[in-house]
Amino acid sequence: MIFRQLFDSISGTYSYLLASRRGGEALIIDPVLEKVDRYLQLVKELDLKLVKAVDTHIHADHVTGLGALRDRTHCITVMGEQARVDVVSMRVVEGDKLTIEGVALDVLYTPGHTDDSYSFLMQDRVFTGDTLLIRGTGRTDFQNGSARAQYQSLFGKLLKLPDETLVYPAHDYKGDTVSTIGEEKAFNPRLQVKSVDEYVDLMSKLNLPNPKMMDVAVPANMRQGLPQDEIARRGWALTATQAMAQIGDPNVALIDLREHSERERHGVIPGSLNAPYPDLAMNIRPGGVLYELACSTGKRLVFYCAFGERSAMAVQAAQDAGLTTACHIHGGMDAWRKAHGPLVH
Ligand SMILES: N[C@@H](CCC(=O)N[C@@H](CS)C(=O)NCC(=O)O)C(=O)O
Ligand SMILES: [Fe+2]
Structure with a gap:
């Protein structure tokens, strides 16, 4: 300890x-x-x-x-x-x-x-x-x-x-x-x-x-948030409404970066996979599940989390790792809820 x-x-x-x-x-x-x-x-x-x-x-x-x-x-x-x-x-x-x-x-x-x-x-x-x-x-x-x-x-x-x-x-x-x-x-x-x-x-x-x-x-x-605008400016963000249109799209893999307790309390986006943020580095390097998923299937990784911070950092890391189609849901589940996106509990 x-x-x-x-x-x-x-x-x-x-x-x-x-x-x-x-x-x-x-x-x-x-x-x-x-x-x-x-x-x-x-x-x-x-x-x-x-x-x-x-x-x-x-x-x-x-x-x-x-x-x-x-x-x-x-x-x-x-x-x-x-x-x-x-x-x-x-x-x-x-x-x-x-x-x-x-x-x-x-x-x-x-x-x-x-x-x-x-x-x-x-x-x-x-x-x-x-x-x-x-x-x-x-x-x-x-x-x-x-x-x-x-x-x-x-x-x-x-x-x-x-x-x-x-x-x-x-x-x-x-x-x-x-x-x-x-x-x-x-x-x-x-x-x-x-x-x-x-x-x-x-x-x-x-x-x-x-x-x-x-x-x-x-x-x-009271102002500690990570500015997510730069990620959006680079074209690496979807609004909640844009993301909603991608549910069920076979070319897209929605990746939930949140932890178990958050998923239980707030629900998850239907069809999304869970890959908690602490394991991100391991998951996006060659051989990692997300890297292999993106490369072998050609699917676009769409990260999301509670408020868009973890997913904004994940997009940057994924882009740096060569996953050039990776993006995230701007504002996370908070924005998703406000846009009345579907949830499963
Ligand atoms: N002199 C200190 C006072 C700080 C202060 O008021 N601390 C708060 C905590 S944020 C407190 O509850 N103090 C209890 C006390 O002074 O008995 C300063 O100016 O920063
Ligand atoms: Fe205090």
Whole structure:
């Protein structure tokens, strides 16, 4: 198991790099833009392949590294369903599993600090974002924060985890690095309340100044999407409506790049094949299933995913691999649904 806690001293942010083994896939939680070079250096030194970059919520105090990491490594970006970002590659909800090779995190929806706050549980440890801090809790006075919702997330979810569960927050301003659920229950001053009303009252009296970077960070963090226009300009994109006309066309192979949980929840395009994005490089090289499918049958590969990000990156990779007819569905299943495209469940 590889587990690294990385710190940005300017914003007091902790980021976490996880992988099951050297040479394997890696995931990063809450990366900070200014530290991207550092993360990528470590990824290289540990011989890892970064495949997912996750934010626990839209941060108000620093610009996220999600977009930069995606642009530089072709990893996918992940946030919760409620996050008001233009586009991320993949969205998760409570009960999902966020997976990479050898690592599975349980997804917990823990609103309160913001309405898009999530926590991620990995066996003996939980990444609590700004829901539960060490001897503190995230403020609830902006971004649709709610002390009432946070009380529920804390007392109804996080504090119900076993006492020995390690707590890894997204921030610390005092120099602490890790705690446990039992320790926080006993010693966190915010958690010594007798009722939700007492908690709401306590949170309403914090009177904290806004984060210094807030006016820059929030708008920047809401615009992380990969521009898909360049792919379209090169003629490598179909609109959802154009793609609909290709269903059943024997010269076309529709390739779903999403994961099992996304396919189950949102349905699939009839007749499409599943080839998850993490296996793309293997699938499009000579001998790989998609390469051979395209070359032996002459079929045009039409990639699709949830929002068009994975498929846009897949088109570029396929084109680079010599699959010159490859294209994707602009905007992915999101656009497909809006265009009332047929689905099978
Ligand atoms: N001084 C910091 C404050 C950052 C801040 O407000 N952090 C939020 C998390 S985004 C929080 O919940 N802080 C809790 C606290 O300060 O007790 C800054 O300007 O960036
Ligand atoms: Fe925050």
